[in-house]
Amino acid sequence: MNSGSAVKPRRITVLGSTGSIGTSTVDLLKREKDEFDVRALVGGRNVKLLAEQAKDLRAELAVIHDESLYAELKAALAGTGIKAAAGRQAVIDAAALEADWTMAAITGAAGLEPALAAARNGHAIALANKEALVCAGDVMLRAVREAGATLLPVDSEHNAIAQALGGCSMESVEKIVLTASGGPFRKSSLEEMRAATPQKALKHPTWSMGAKITIDSASMANKGLEVIEAARLFGLTEDQIDVLIHPQSAVHGLVQFKDGSLVAQMGSADMRIPIAHTLAWPQRMNTPCQRLDLSALSTLEFEAPDENRFIPLRLARQVLRAGGAAPAVFSAANEIAVDAFLNGRIGFLGIGETIDSVLQVMPENPELKTLDDVLEWDAKGRMWAEEHILKQGDRLRNISENSVHA
Numbered sequence: 001m002n003s004g005s006a007v008k009p010r011r012i013t014v015l016g017s018t019g020s021i022g023t024s025t026v027d028l029l030k031r032e033k034d035e036f037d038v039r040a041l042v043g044g045r046n047v048k049l050l051a052e053q054a055k056d057l058r059a060e061l062a063v064i065h066d067e068s069l070y071a072e073l074k075a076a077l078a079g080t081g082i083k084a085a086a087g088r089q090a091v092i093d094a095a096a097l098e099a100d101w102t103m104a105a106i107t108g109a110a111g112l113e114p115a116l117a118a119a120r121n122g123h124a125i126a127l128a129n130k131e132a133l134v135c136a137g138d139v140m141l142r143a144v145r146e147a148g149a150t151l152l153p154v155d156s157e158h159n160a161i162a163q164a165l166g167g168c169s170m171e172s173v174e175k176i177v178l179t180a181s182g183g184p185f186r187k188s189s190l191e192e193m194r195a196a197t198p199q200k201a202l203k204h205p206t207w208s209m210g211a212k213i214t215i216d217s218a219s220m221a222n223k224g225l226e227v228i229e230a231a232r233l234f235g236l237t238e239d240q241i242d243v244l245i246h247p248q249s250a251v252h253g254l255v256q257f258k259d260g261s262l263v264a265q266m267g268s269a270d271m272r273i274p275i276a277h278t279l280a281w282p283q284r285m286n287t288p289c290q291r292l293d294l295s296a297l298s299t300l301e302f303e304a305p306d307e308n309r310f311i312p313l314r315l316a317r318q319v320l321r322a323g324g325a326a327p328a329v330f331s332a333a334n335e336i337a338v339d340a341f342l343n344g345r346i347g348f349l350g351i352g353e354t355i356d357s358v359l360q361v362m363p364e365n366p367e368l369k370t371l372d373d374v375l376e377w378d379a380k381g382r383m384w385a386e387e388h389i390l391k392q393g394d395r396l397r398n399i400s401e402n403s404v405h406a
Helices: 020-031 049-057 067-076 088-095 109-119 137-147 156-165 190-194 211-219 221-234 271-279 311-323 326-343 350-361 370-403
Strands: 011-015 037-043 061-064 083-088 101-105 125-126 150-153 173-180 241-245 251-257 263-265
Touching: 011 020, 011 088, 011 109, 020 037, 020 049, 020 101, 020 251, 020 271, 037 049, 037 088, 037 190, 049 061, 049 067, 061 067, 061 088, 067 083, 083 088, 088 109, 101 109, 101 271, 109 125, 109 137, 109 370, 125 271, 137 150, 137 221, 137 271, 150 156, 150 221, 150 271, 156 173, 156 251, 156 263, 156 271, 173 221, 211 326, 211 350, 221 241, 221 311, 221 326, 221 350, 241 251, 311 326, 311 350, 326 350, 326 370, 350 370
Parallel strands: 011 037, 011 101, 037 061, 061 083, 101 125, 125 150, 173 241
Antiparallel strands: 173 251, 251 263
């Protein structure tokens, strides 16, 4: 992570303002409106919420990603003086606006180009898009380095590591520990996981998040992506990153230093805490978040994850060691598999099986040098995942038909 120079955030852009991270960011901004000049807010399809946010924060520009909703957004902002725009290029243009602090919270591969555009501004970028580092790590980090930007991690675990480091150099670090809640299937058998429905997988015991990341949490694909992200952010090897299941979700990350000291960051399970840390960095700001009551925590449990049940975590370590295009293919296959699970096309364990199948058919593993390289291999990963899911569907239909005829 580039430590950069201290920048007091004033001009703000929020990419993905209508999502879960974006709405938490807007909540913090609304509490100290006079401290921030909001340049742009970018949303996906929720015109009503985007317009409300833009008016509340007196934003200069509101952008909706879905181009077909431009007229609706323009009508919602009529008479306010707030400019409206729509479409992919408008999102990238908004990300490139000069801003002291940009929240990059557009999820998935769609967030790659805007995150890169924001990094090239040379200011602070609060990164909540895992794919920017998992799929395009070298490209993203090179853009940050060349622009002299400051990369601030928003994921609670990576933000916890950044806080626990406390300004110490990475040479003093032996390893780091990322914690995981364990999700709804922490104690489930393989048979129970195989029969899991989307409704059950979406019941996260601790965090309130969007559907995709909640399923990733249940499968521990999310923790796998975070292991890759941590390696890129902090310049660590795969064997320097441990994962521990910690169901209380009070400790978010730990740093084991070479002298034997173990430093942890703790806090309530509220994403406004890591967001506030990046928003006020290098200072601190007030938040309404619930304070952690240590006297109410009778037990803090830690256990190693079972990578035979949570296959995506094992596969993520495998692609991190492989490097090249493998992490991008992993991420793309996972996105397709999660969507297929949510739409009833595959079972819960089919997520890991799909990723595994895609990695096995991947014919080569080239180095990714440009964003076009990343997008090409992202597309291949999606295609192979879709092909695997279709084949599985055909296989199951044949089994079913044969059973009827038997």
